[in-house]
Amino acid sequence: MVILLIIILLFLIYQHINKQIPILMYHRIADIPNDRNTVSPIMFEQQLQYLKKYGYTTISLQDLYHHFTLKSPLPSKPVLLTFDDGYEDNLINALPLLKKYGMTATVCIISNWIGQENNWEDYKNKPSCRTMDLAQLQEWLKQGMLICAHTVSHPFLSRLNNEEILHELASCKSTLEEQLHIPIEFLCYPYGDFDDRVKSLAKQAGYKAALGIFKGTNFWRNDLFSLKRVVISSRQPLWEFSLKVSSLHMLFIGMRILEYRIKQCRDLSLTTLLQCIFSKQGNKKDINKSN
Ligand SMILES: [Zn+2]
Incomplete structure (x- = not known):
């Protein structure tokens, strides 16, 4: 079941990046x-x-x-x-x-x-x-x-x-x-x-x-x-x-987005760091707003 879900997830990611x-x-x-x-x-x-x-x-x-x-x-x-x-x-x-x-x-x-x-x-x-x-x-x-x-x-x-x-x-x-x-x-x-x-x-x-x-x-x-x-x-x-x-160009963009968000959020604690990285804009303001 887990393997099937991983396959479906990978397929959806592939479909997404392939269309860009x-x-x-x-x-x-x-x-x-x-x-x-x-x-x-x-x-x-x-x-x-x-x-x-x-x-x-x-x-x-x-x-x-x-x-x-x-x-x-x-x-x-x-x-x-x-x-x-x-x-x-x-x-x-x-x-x-x-x-x-x-x-x-x-x-x-x-x-x-x-x-x-x-x-x-x-x-x-x-x-x-x-x-x-x-x-x-x-x-x-x-x-x-x-x-x-x-x-x-x-x-x-x-x-x-x-x-x-x-x-x-x-x-x-x-x-x-x-x-x-x-x-x-x-x-x-x-x-x-x-x-x-x-x-x-x-x-x-x-x-x-x-x-x-x-x-x-x-x-x-x-x-x-x-x-x-x-x-x-x-x-x-x-x-x-x-x-x-x-199609892999999306991975280069994805890596830059992640790198930027980590830089913006890096002085936070682990829980808030993850919350910050995956927030809408990827910055501390979003965490402050949600807290
Ligand atoms: Zn310019």
């Missing part, structure tokens, strides 16, 4: 040694070659939205490629490779940092580089690529008050719509940082869905306003990439 669509998160595509957020063009091309060879098809956030809301069919091996922050090297280095392999990608734009130096990430001593300017964003779109919003100034949204959050979300949307003459319907939370309040304000600002990373996302439930993404870093051997794009 991998959304890959990139930042820069350039030759910058020792920057974990920058994938070299050679490595990026190897990854695209892998996707092509094994029959993956890139889809858009709109496709994903229609799949979730209207049950529209998707190709047999769908994958979504996203680039955060809108670096110029996405256009210069990634776009020719995406075109070469017949793929599409979505770049997430910070409306105050169009065509500027990447000063918002100075605190990390990041190498200086530029983001795409308006003409380059238009070229990106003309080539069949897509754009989503990444706020006005790239803050940690959950640390702001409601008015500030709404400004970051609504103003980014309207600025990009005015400047690019396209509807901007999808959002990407900076640092993957959001909570229930941010999600509800994102809906209020008129977005249809939003990309997170792993923090605050739910392993078991698909939520259009906390879409889980798998991080593709600079030191990514192809075998690991192949796992991150397969």
Whole structure:
């Protein structure tokens, strides 16, 4: 009986992870040694070659939205490629490779940092580089690529008050719509940082869905306003990439969620630690609320 229950449980887990669509998160595509957020063009091309060879098809956030809301069919091996922050090297280095392999990608734009130096990430001593300017964003779109919003100034949204959050979300949307003459319907939370309040304000600002990373996302439930993404870093051997794009990508996300929750809850006693780890948001506030 116990064995049967374990088999059923494993089958249900397999069914769940097998249905999930991998959304890959990139930042820069350039030759910058020792920057974990920058994938070299050679490595990026190897990854695209892998996707092509094994029959993956890139889809858009709109496709994903229609799949979730209207049950529209998707190709047999769908994958979504996203680039955060809108670096110029996405256009210069990634776009020719995406075109070469017949793929599409979505770049997430910070409306105050169009065509500027990447000063918002100075605190990390990041190498200086530029983001795409308006003409380059238009070229990106003309080539069949897509754009989503990444706020006005790239803050940690959950640390702001409601008015500030709404400004970051609504103003980014309207600025990009005015400047690019396209509807901007999808959002990407900076640092993957959001909570229930941010999600509800994102809906209020008129977005249809939003990309997170792993923090605050739910392993078991698909939520259009906390879409889980798998991080593709600079030191990514192809075998690991192949796992991150397969059904097993959910295990990478699951491990990151668990790691984050343990870090948040680690100074609690054993009973409250487990309660905290498996609480709704995975933080001590939930325990305080329930106590
Ligand atoms: Zn960002």
